[in-house]
Amino acid sequence: MTETTLCFPRRTRESTGESIEEVLLIEKRRGLGDGLYNGPGGKLEAGETPRECATRETREEVDLEVDPADLEKAGELTFLLDGERHSVCHVFRTRSFSGEPTTTAEARPTWTPVDDVPYDQMWDDDHLWLPGVLEGNTVVGDFHFEGGKPLDEAEFVEYDLKWNVSFDE
Numbered sequence: 265m266t267e268t269t270l271c272f273p274r275r276t277r278e279s280t281g282e283s284i285e286e287v288l289l290i291e292k293r294r295g296l297g298d299g300l301y302n303g304p305g306g307k308l309e310a311g312e313t314p315r316e317c318a319t320r321e322t323r324e325e326v327d328l329e330v331d332p333a334d335l336e337k338a339g340e341l342t343f344l345l346d347g348e349r350h351s352v353c354h355v356f357r358t359r360s361f362s363g364e365p366t367t368t369a370e371a372r373p374t375w376t377p378v379d380d381v382p383y384d385q386m387w388d389d390d391h392l393w394l395p396g397v398l399e400g401n402t403v404v405g406d407f408h409f410e411g412g413k414p415l416d417e418a419e420f421v422e423y424d425l426k427w428n429v430s431f432d433e
């Protein structure tokens with residue numbers, strides 16, 4: 265069973281007297297979810313913790329530095345494909361980072377107002393859990409897909425969500 269991560273860097277930008285809440289999204293340029301908007305993230309490597317993976321993937325995909333200790337666990341999402349567990353994704357958020365997000369071969373980053381997240385260009389389940397995560401809630405979810413591999417071509421059919429769970433990692 266594959267473990268994966270997602271990292272959602274957050275900032276508040278002041279613009280002409282207004283505070284705009286933003287999240288760093290990437291347009292993924294290869295791999296699973298190619299062409300969709302998402303947070304930086306990917307598969308755990310051997311010996312890595314989810315936090316270490318989220319830090320490494322954020323550096324590799326957009327050249328932004330986040331400290332594993334500064335990541336706040338916000339979600340644990342299980343993706344099921346044709347009734348079998350396909351992957352578990354650890355979701356983190358943080359307001360602490362250094363550097364400027366940079367386009368790489370893997371991803372094109374964009375600071376996006378949280379009120380303007382392009383859910384119609386994201387995975388079909390994201391509109392169910394990402395708004396709550398961006399509001400500061402925690403979530404555990406199961407998401408069922410059907411139709412065979414790859415996961416991003418399967419059909420999203422049903423889900424179960426629990427909000428405001430506590431994580432001890």
Ligand SMILES: Nc1nc2c([nH]c(=O)n2[C@H]2C[C@H](O)[C@@H](COP(=O)(O)OP(=O)(O)OP(=O)(O)O)O2)c(=O)[nH]1
Nearest residue numbers: 268269270295296297302305306307353387389390
């Ligand atoms: N937002 C969102 N992300 C998802 C969904 N399903 C799913 O696998 N992901 C994420 C988890 C991972 O960050 C990413 C897939 O990871 P991956 O490891 O297969 O992708 P990759 O090709 O970039 O992998 P890597 O070699 O960089 O580790 O997509 C979903 O339904 N919604």
